[in-house]
Amino acid sequence: MPTINQQVRLAERPAPGLADPSIWSLTHEPVAQPAEGEVLVEVLYCSLDPAMRTWLNAGRSYIPPVGIGEVMRAAGVGRVAASKAAGFAKGDIVEGVFGIQKFVAIAADQVQRIEADGTPPEVHLGALGTPGLTAYFGLLDVGKAKQGDTVVISAAAGAVGTVAGQIAKAIGCRVIGIAGGHEKCRILVDELGFDGAVDYRAEDFGAALRAACPQGIDVFFDNVGGAVLNAVLRNLAQGARIVVCGAVSQYNATSVGPGPTNYMNLLIARASMIGFVIFDYQDRYPEGRKQLAEWIADGKIKPRTHLVKGLENFPTALNQLFAGDNVGKFVLQVAEVP
Incomplete structure (x- = not known):
């Protein structure tokens, strides 16, 4: 040694x-x-x-x-x-x-x-570690996602996003991922089973997001913040839940950007926006890992x-x-x- x-x-x-x-x-x-x-x-x-x-x-x-x-x-x-x-x-x-x-x-x-x-x-x-547990508790406990909901996930090709999207599919949601570039969007749909994917780099991102969610967004699992969050706020369904998991667009910012300009849509849609930290769920990690392992074994989650x-x-x-x-x-x- x-x-x-x-x-x-x-x-x-x-x-x-x-x-x-x-x-x-x-x-x-x-x-x-x-x-x-x-x-x-x-x-x-x-x-x-x-x-x-x-x-x-x-x-x-x-x-x-x-x-x-x-x-x-x-x-x-x-x-x-x-x-x-x-x-x-x-x-x-x-x-x-x-x-x-x-x-x-x-x-x-x-x-x-x-x-x-x-x-x-x-x-x-x-998928069986902190990212998977973050997706599990964030989507189900904080976002209260349920069968039939339209769930949108930012940074959907990332560690948390890929698992969150597959969990949403496993419980019967319609899932739209937001990612950067055609290839990532293709992987989300063709390999991970998302119902659709929208490229946030595209000039028509806002219009594409509206087209992908014609009935509005019931749950938004946000890993990005910034302009992506602002676009989602324009497309909320009544009673929508926004889960603030992270804000990767801000971590390397050299100056503080403006806050979301569409936040009044939270009032109009009677929506909620709540942040969470996965460490608050430590006493329930075994529960989350057990279910995630079952979904992996069943092929419903592909790590x-x-x-x-x-x-x-x-x-x-x-x-x-x-x-x-x-x-x-x-x-x-x-x-x-x-």
Whole structure:
């Protein structure tokens, strides 16, 4: 087993906009040995999420910012390399918040074993991980989606959006995805079963959205905000529910843009708009994972993963999240996996 650990640490706060690679430092130190009650985990995969950009900023948020000099926070999947904790053995595949590094010694109560059921380990960072759970609780608990609803999802080709759309189809909704470019829109319809898809980059985006939702929008699962949210506000059905999951259009903004100009349509449509954070549902994660696993086994959810290899490629990969090149869950592969 290697004796030197590699870690990506935050060296300084980024300026507004995409995070410059110079804010990171790649450090080396001896691999820590587990204390009693801990396991040493070799990290195999790390989750890459748009929200990571917001964790780099000082100030109030739903989660404390990453501290200067700290290992970059990230969920991960790994293999137990050594154990001093009951219930865990060398070779077990586990998940937890491991950070962008090759090894981590961590308390056993902070990790969860992944049972060998034939599901690729990286899917536990996507459809069976936080993105899948976000889609599940956001759509069903917050958005109260039900059979027959017209559900529209922004960033529909992303980690959360692909799962949210397939959940909506699984419960009998009519699903329209919003994505960037013809190929992503094609994948949503032809491969993931969406009823339609609208390219937000098209000049006639507003008209195309209205045409795709002639009876209005019952549930809008928003990952983007900005102009896309404004267009949706013009097309709400009576009693519509808007789920504010994220606002990826704002994460790298260099200035504060205007708020939605069509918000009075919330009043006209007797609609609601509510934000949520997935961590509020931690006590119900087993419920969500059980149902998501059943839908995956039944073929109703088809997980998609976009892999980037190499710890040293994290700074570039983080910015690639905002280029819109991936479909499904973006994952950094840290170690070779047999």
